[in-house]
């Protein structure tokens with residue numbers, strides 16, 4: 110039965126998607142895991158980091174996406190929403206067997222109010238995932254930058270979460286806010302979830318401000334109980350280029366500093382998952 | 384009667400808040416405008432870029448915030464929510480007279496479902512702003528990275544919007560998605576809004592990838608009708624440091640490349656606003 114892990118941060122642009130896509134790739138490639146990546150963000154960033162837009166459009170036209178799984182109203186397909194199993198793209202990257210994807214869809218943009226009256230709106234994915242969870246070792250959930258219904262579905266289905274974070278003030282403000290809101294959700298939705306820790310991303314280690322911010326957080330009283338990964342992901346333009354080729358960093362440039370960092374992060378991640 | 388402008392992008396971390404805070408400052412300081420900055424993001428990034436956390440806590444304790452304006456349920460204050468006028472912090476920066484702020488509040492995190500049943504939930508701010516709109520020349524709305532109820536309130540109240548954007552693939556994917564969703568909102572909520580244009584942010588001009596991405600967008604058929612600002616905001620660590628001091632870049636380091644860029648952007652912005 111798979112371990113389910115969410116990439117979580119209300120703060121935008123901190124590398125949730127980049128972490129999800131590259132962790133998923135190295136888990137399958139270097140660690141032989143059967144991996145399912147689930148794209149919970151209506152902006153389809155994770156999906157389009159692994160498949161060209163034309164391929165995504167073709168798939169969404171004929172098959173299901175997260176819009177079907179979450180029963181979004183905006184989706185144009187007729188009839189019953191597709192079953193979760195029919196939304197899975199198996200081996201989305203031919204070069205990386207063992208990595209499957211459930212792609213997202215623009216129709217998730219207003220999902221919160223689509224589902225406002227639906228009983229159990231936060232547990233839809235958890236229930237539907239039960240059918241396939243035995244087929245995987247790790248399921249990664251790429252969350253949008255908020256704690257709304259899509260993210261709540263990811264968290265409710267998750268055993269653990271990982272927090273990517275840029276080492277600057279506005280990005281780190283969110284850590285306290287996040288812990289506070291997560292405590293509220295765990296209580297109200299009555300679920301357990303473990304924090305795997307914080308991974309610093311887009312790090313420019315030569316900048317004193319970045320070095321000081323990481324040091325300040327690692328030693329802060331407030332965050333004593335939080336695990337900070339040893340591996341930090343450097344700012345590396347190759348990581349921003351790769352999605353344009355619909356490739357993870359390993360296939361775009363396996364020698365890039367970003368590739369080395371994600372390879373190392375994945376080792377640490379596997380050890381933390383236990 | 385003020386011109387109301389929203390900083391808009393569903394993509395996270397592209398510089399909406401940094402633009403809002405620094406445009407607001409230069410409009411007041413260099414152009415003598417009476418400016419109101421309204422923080423629509425439950426993460427309070429804009430608010431905490433202009434006032435220390437302790438000052439914000441004191442204010443939120445005794446006075447109103449966007450949680451009162453948007454009638455959030457989570458807020459702990461008893462009795463009637465505060466009137467909008469009582470939520471305004473006048474001259475939030477002593478060094479920059481003419482810049483007022485309506486601060487945000489964590490209680491906005493679940494505002495969409497708080498307001499799900501409230502008639503006219505998208506027009507609350509527009510109605511309440513009417514009382515004070517004559518006191519300002521420009522009202523800037525800092526939006527969260529989504530198009531949900533808080534952002535819809537900002538857009539419904541706005542004459543125009545500005546799109547900050549990082550020049551990389553995942554950030555630019557959002558431009559088409561944004562235009563599509565905005566068309567839908569304009570039709571369903573029956574309001575008009577002008578696009579002031581796109582401003583490239585966090586630009587590292589020496590990177591070929593950034594230069595190519597900006598060129599590709601400026602010349603793309605899809606975006607022929609979109610105005611791209613001449614000024615681009617460079618990646619400048621000073622811009623990330625400034626919020627830690629609760630200062631706009633002008634007060635943190637007026638000689639920084641980020642300061643020069645925002646000063647220039649503000650000139651262009653004033654010209655575009657007409």
Ligand SMILES: Nc1ncnc2c1ncn2[C@@H]1O[C@H](COP(=O)(O)OP(=O)(O)OP(=O)(O)O)[C@@H](O)[C@H]1O
Nearest residue numbers: 121122123124125126127254311344345349395553
């Ligand atoms: N280490 C890095 N070096 C260079 N660019 C990066 C790095 N990590 C992420 N990026 C780029 O920065 C942008 C933001 O990253 P990403 O989309 O992964 O963040 P996110 O947290 O998923 O954002 P959102 O909140 O919008 O979902 C993307 O364009 C991505 O390609």
Ligand SMILES: Nc1ncnc2c1ncn2[C@@H]1O[C@H](COP(=O)(O)OP(=O)(O)OP(=O)(O)O)[C@@H](O)[C@H]1O
Nearest residue numbers: 121279395396397398399400401528585618619623
């Ligand atoms: N030009 C720049 N140079 C360096 N750092 C920047 C620049 N612009 C923004 N930043 C920093 O990058 C991070 C993201 O910027 P910002 O918070 O303004 O984006 P945003 O679009 O408002 O994010 P969100 O989607 O979370 O609201 C912040 O920590 C900010 O201080």
Ligand SMILES: [Mg+2]
Nearest residue numbers: 125126150154
């Ligand atoms: Mg993302």
Ligand SMILES: [Mg+2]
Nearest residue numbers: 399400424428
């Ligand atoms: Mg912001």
